[in-house]
Amino acid sequence: MLVDGVAHRTIWLSDDGESVEIIDQTKLPHEFEIVRLSTVEDAAHAIRTMQVRGAPLIGASAGYGVALAMRVDSSDAGLDNACKTLIATRPTAVNLRWALDEMQALLQPLPAGDRRDAAYRRAAEICDEDVGINEGIGSHGVELIRAAAEGKGGGPVNILTHCNAGWLATVDWGTATAPIYRAHDAGIPVHVWVDETRPRNQGASLTAWELGHHGVPHTVIVDNVGGHLMQHGQVDLCITGTDRTTGAGDVCNKIGTYLKALAAHDNNVPFYIGLPSPTIDWTLGDGVAEIPIEERDPKEVSEMTGRTADGRIETVEITPQGSAVANYAFDVTPARLVTGLITERGIAAASRDGLLGLFPERG
Numbered sequence: 001m002l003v004d005g006v007a008h009r010t011i012w013l014s015d016d017g018e019s020v021e022i023i024d025q026t027k028l029p030h031e032f033e034i035v036r037l038s039t040v041e042d043a044a045h046a047i048r049t050m051q052v053r054g055a056p057l058i059g060a061s062a063g064y065g066v067a068l069a070m071r072v073d074s075s076d077a078g079l080d081n082a083c084k085t086l087i088a089t090r091p092t093a094v095n096l097r098w099a100l101d102e103m104q105a106l107l108q109p110l111p112a113g114d115r116r117d118a119a120y121r122r123a124a125e126i127c128d129e130d131v132g133i134n135e136g137i138g139s140h141g142v143e144l145i146r147a148a149a150e151g152k153g154g155g156p157v158n159i160l161t162h163c164n165a166g167w168l169a170t171v172d173w174g175t176a177t178a179p180i181y182r183a184h185d186a187g188i189p190v191h192v193w194v195d196e197t198r199p200r201n202q203g204a205s206l207t208a209w210e211l212g213h214h215g216v217p218h219t220v221i222v223d224n225v226g227g228h229l230m231q232h233g234q235v236d237l238c239i240t241g242t243d244r245t246t247g248a249g250d251v252c253n254k255i256g257t258y259l260k261a262l263a264a265h266d267n268n269v270p271f272y273i274g275l276p277s278p279t280i281d282w283t284l285g286d287g288v289a290e291i292p293i294e295e296r297d298p299k300e301v302s303e304m305t306g307r308t309a310d311g312r313i314e315t316v317e318i319t320p321q322g323s324a325v326a327n328y329a330f331d332v333t334p335a336r337l338v339t340g341l342i343t344e345r346g347i348a349a350a351s352r353d354g355l356l357g358l359f360p361e362r363g
């Protein structure tokens with residue numbers, strides 16, 4: 001998508017043909033900084049510290065992480081170690097495991113000497129596939145927005161989203177945002193309610209930044225506002241992303257998504273998920289019981305970072321010293337609260353039958 005008129009992806013191969021470049025998302029929205037990854041440890045660090053984040057981009061970064069590892073050691077041990085290092089970075093987004101499985105399935109049978117080039121090729125393909133998948137989500141999801149606009153006599157359609165499931169969370173286009181960008185580009189009037197998404201503020205820092213750069217009208221709200229807006233007819237539909245969706249349609253996404261889905265259900269507001277197929281975990285049935293929920297550093301809750309009036313980036317404490325702090329990063333929205341799953345193949349009911357209708361090869 002465009003940043004100051006220049007098209008960008010979130011991850012790409014450097015001019016040297018070996019290292020990889022990313023946008024450092026920990027610096028946004030105040031600075032647009034590009035970071036070079038040269039080793040598998042660099043890639044693991046980028047995922048762990050959330051320089052790259054968002055389920056599809058975590059997967060794409062892991063693919064390139066394996067390629068970086070194959071530069072220096074393409075033995076079986078080198079491949080195993082790279083996958084072990086990368087899988088340990090973040091537990092919830094299943095795209096990480098998916099991408100590593102893809103890389104291992106391709107590379108394991110090859111002679112060590114062939115693995116380096118094959119790894120770079122597959123990592124690039126994973127990136128391109130992600131862009132194609134998101135374009136598919138966009139083309140199906142835009143019809144929901146078009147219908148909502150027609151139902152309102154032309155719009156604007158108010159869409160609430162949580163966290164960042166935008167192009168910054170993917171290689172390009174985003175999942176939840178792909179239908180929104182498509183609608184905006186097609187001249188359908190849209191306005192996005194952007195949940196700030198404490199504690200890391202991916203909504204306020206990232207979604208607002210990327211919507212602004214694309215010219216999409218939006219308003220940042222604190223996380224507790226959505227229910228009030230829904231009660232007052234200010235939300236036409238919700239679209240969020242997902243980090244892992246079970247084969248039965250339970251959706252794990254950024255903490256707070258479940259509460260939005262409850263409020264949407266209570267107010268008859270449609271609640272949709274942008275769901276790329278690599279984010280489906282076909283091995284799981286009950287999302288609440290089975291999906292591992294990442295718990296992160298309590299400092300993400302007890303501190304806040306921002307820019308001062310004179311341009312300095314400062315971190316301040318916001319809780320009393322000595323108070324216990326918990327930091328659960330994701331929650332699970334049961335399938336019964338989800339109106340539909342917008343995939344690259346079409347929109348499915350949030351159920352095993354619904355998903356199998358679009359992905360019969362998984363039956």
Ligand code: MRU
Pocket residue numbers: 053054055056093162163164165166169170174175176202240241242243253254329
């Ligand atoms: O902790 P993050 O920033 O990686 O969490 C991101 C989300 O929860 C997104 O909504 C999800 O990954 C979908 S991204 C297309």
